[in-house]
Amino acid sequence: MSTVSQQSFSLSLPKSVAATSAGHPLTRRVGVFKSGIPNLTLVTCHSDSTSQASLFLSPGLTNRRICNKNLVYRTFYSVDASTYNGSALESPSHTAEEKVGVLLLNLGGPETLNDVQPFLFNLFADPDIIRLPRLFRFLQRPLAKLISVLRAPKSKEGYAAIGGGSPLRKITDDQALALKMALEAKSLSSNVYVGMRYWYPFTEEAVEQIKRDGITRLVVLPLYPQFSISTTGSSIRVLEHMFREDAYLCKLPVSIINSWYQREGYVKSMADLIEKELQSFSDPKEAMIFFSAHGVPVSYVEDAGDPYRDQMEDCIFLIMQELKARGINNDHTLAYQSRVGPVQWLKPYTDEVLVELGQKGVKSLLAVPVSFVSEHIETLEEIDMEYRELALESGIENWARVPALGLTPSFITDLADAVIEALPSATAMYASTSASEDMDHDPFRYFVKMFFGSILAFFLFLSPKMLTAFKNHVI
């Protein structure tokens, strides 16, 4: 494995960080895993509290196409960069040479009911969300169109129930502002940007703004505590495509914090919220702590090497350990929610576990959303409405839910620390394109793929069972 060259830089960091960064404590524990992105290996460097990723080129790959403008991006959205009106929260740089940027990555959500179908199209057109075999990849967009149209009525009902749109943009903008202020309180001036994967402001727009602002060092902070190919991995893939194409970006020192669920600040903040919410029960000790995480298809974990399930289990262990240290010894369980489509998802499923717990005689339950740090449709509608109703029908009498972390001060302060700790390890990032993209430019092979792929797809994807599975939330 050959690393890309590290840029030298002069940056005045808060004293405590400058002291630790000199010895590179971030490289104490190094792990390597498949990212799910072709030719991209994530090398994680763990400090006590943060896991960061640097991007490395695999051996034997060349950079011959780094600035090839003819590449077709399967995940690119046609967005005019000049229309960017996302969060570019600026403050004067603390040194003449260095301009620090922080890019917050998030999923994005439809702001109105009319946005729902195009938002779903962007989501299902992502090859990290619907992972088609190579032979079927040319069907990604037509399939996304079909599934988004089929699913839109069900999704619209959900968004209508929470006020007609997703609150994600507003909450993420508020988090960006709070983070910027927390960084300033720690003597680090920065521009904080918001880049959404499936809706405005798109990641591509945020990156164009970063270029226009002349950022010289960038920390990428996905707002997902645990890494999944389908979330952080997908957003990083967009960045990787953009960065390898651009002369300025491919030299920009970047540090990616690929997961941060293990940070003490996050774990303690979650424990604080749980401890507080338990007090809402007449007998706090009796309440079962029910962690509900967004699911992913089992194949992500078992075939593609997604570390999501392991990280989720580790995360729950750390939160429970912290609660035990505070003398809170309630029973707890973890289940996965929000499955979509005709495949196996991580088990156990939240809805099934709720029914079982009710049947077993559990009377008090505290739901804890654990894969996301903002309120969104799956907390406000799925947990607060659907699962609450199901739990009450199943015999659970007392129900409460822990709010998402949102703007919790200890959490925002911890994110600021994570950014500051990540700065010293920023390196230029670029990778080469994969052989599969070359194949798409060979007209004969493309024709053969189209021909046989269409026949197979007709029988596989257009069966009534498949269509129904995507229409409904659950198979």
Ligand SMILES: C=CC1=C(C)c2cc3[nH]c(cc4nc(cc5[nH]c(cc1n2)c(C)c5CCC(=O)O)C(CCC(=O)O)=C4C)c(C)c3C=C
């Ligand atoms: C850690 C968080 C998330 C993972 C992992 C994840 C994977 C994943 N999601 C879908 C399909 C849908 N997700 C939808 C909404 C949605 N997903 C997340 C987070 C994760 N998704 C959030 C925060 C949101 C809500 C955004 C908002 O508007 O508030 C939707 C749309 C809503 C719906 O129709 O249910 C879909 C569809 C898949 C297929 C997947 C893994 C492969």
Ligand SMILES: [Fe+2]
């Ligand atoms: Fe999702």
